[in-house]
Amino acid sequence: MDPEPPAAKMTRDLVESKKHEFTWKPQPILSKEITGDVILEKSFVAVLKDKKLISRAIQSLAKCLPIPQHLKRCSGLRIYLAPINKFQGDSHKLKTFLAEKDFDVDSIEDDLEIVNNASVAPRTKSQAAQALEHWPVNFHPDIDLEELIGGSIFEQEQLASIEACMRLAMAAAKEAAVGSAECNGSALIVDPESGSVLAIAASSMDKHPMWHASMLAVDLVAKSQGGGAWSLTTSDRSRDAREGTCKRKHPDDGQALCYPHSLAKLLDIPRSCSLNLAKTNRKKEKRSSPSDKTGPYLCTGYWAVLLREPCPLCSMALLHSRVSRIFYGAANSVTGILGSKAALHSVPGLNHRYQVWSSVLEDECARSLEQCRTIHC
Amino acid sequence: MDANAWMDKALHEAQISLKRGEVPVGCLFIYKNEIIATGSNTVNETKNATRHAELNCIDDVLVYCQENNLNSKEVFTKIDVVVTVEPCIMCAAALHQLRINSIIYGCANDRFGGCKSVFEVSKVYDSKINVVGNVKGVEAMQLLKDFYKGTNPNAPETKKGRKKKLDNN
Ligand SMILES: [Zn+2]
Ligand SMILES: [Zn+2]
Secondary structure (H helix, E strand, O other), rough: OOOOOOHHHHHHHHHHHHHOOOOOOOEEOOOOHOOOOOOEEEEEEEEEEEHHHHHHHHHHHHOOOOOOOEOOOOOOOOOEEEHHHHHHOHHHHHHHHHHHOOHHHEEOOOOOOOEEEOOOOOOOHHHHHHHHHOOOOOOOOOHHHHHHHHHHOOOOOHHHHHHHHHHHHHHHHHHHOOEOOOOOEEEEEEEEEOOOEEEEEEEOOOOOOOOOHHHHHHHHHHHOOOOOOOOOOOOOOHHHHHHOOOOOOOOOOOEEEEEEOOOHHHHOOOOOOOOOOOOHHHHHHOOOOOOOOOOOOOOOEEEEEEEEEEOHHHHHHHHHHOOOOEEEEEOOOOOOOEEOOEEEEHOOOOOOOEEEEOOOOEEEEEEHHOOOOOOOO | HHHHHHHHHHHHHHHHHOOOOOOOEEEEEEEEEEEEEEEEOOOHHHHOOOOOOHHHHHHHHHHHHHOOOOOOOHHHHOEEEEEEEEEEEHHHHHHHHOOOOOOEEOOOOOOOOOOOOOOOOOOOOOOEEEEEEEOHHHHHHHHHHHHHOOOOOOOOOOHHOOOOOOOOO
């Protein structure tokens, strides 16, 4: 029997010690549209003289002042008309407009009221609750999003496996990382479906200015799929791949690919070491399967575990590569754009988004980062 | 040579990569008025989504410096980059980290542009790079349109229908 690989052992030890108290909690990095307060705007509201007039008023308004989908038309006898901006804040203008549109102006009280209402649909329960204090909204909570915000998205076993991955990342960084103030540390690419580590890399910027950990890890995955651009493995197949002689989907023997090679002897991790990264309660998790019948495509569906928040180069490399989730330990106040200086994954217009969590064993990661060699790039 | 003449050469490089089934982006790295690296996308060839023209040129400059016994760090600071499409956020970050001298690009990159279109990478770095856009932008955009009229043969089936522009860049 093979000796037990360290990642599997670490995970099992972590999971089996039922008393294991996690000293960390993954912090989701979310956009302001989700974490921020609901955005309010002022609108005119009319008060109907009689309950019986409601349905006629609704019908009549539907034609001349359609209501945004997320707002309810009525709140008791009060009926929503329009944002005050639309009528330059002038209630007389609005009433004249209504009269011209054959709305029965006599059915409402003379004075219009002004309310604050949600200007766009609330995204979260808490935003919906804020909106409701002012004007009723139509709101259907997004269960996945609420789980994400509440921090209850991961099961114990998943947390244990993420911790095991981060401990590997720390070991890799300690062994080999050489980076700059802008980017340093180590990166793992894992397949949550199979629970295997596909690639481990430590920043090697002394050898090449682009050899940031994530850049190396992504190229190692490409190599495992018969591609790759850099000469990173001893039995380098990238030349064969370029010439189209390498037909195998998985040319390697189940071993996670490493760079630099010193990581291999340190971290002997067969692909089959089985981390428990996927949810046991499967129907809950939306998955984009990385390995349908067309085979793996880039890093689709894979997760990245990083010692430190990535720089723009690495952040975008992982986005191009279509990883679905990123976990990092230490924040990067110099160039980090997944929480520190920006949140790239919430920039409007980008496709292939990933989800991001920070603060995985943050203090320990920050300490191992301090021990990494830093060069001036 | 002036910017237009350089761009013609970059566009020629992009045309060649279009024939190879890659997103047609061409790039030159110019040092002391001489092209020391020429590159295009090799994303499909390498199965690595980060192999953009700019990164391929960076690799070539490192080889050039090794062969000519030059300090690559210094050489990069004197390089002018000519590229047919606005560098993406990743490539813009790479160019900022290398503190290259200037960037001249053709058309904007609405999907991933890192100079101005989607995310301003320069805000993250202290370096100030002189950036000039829209040099023969129409020609550069036409090549991209030609590419996306077909489909990316290496993307999974389900993705093909949605591909419009710059998916691989
Ligand atoms: Zn980086
Ligand atoms: Zn790029």
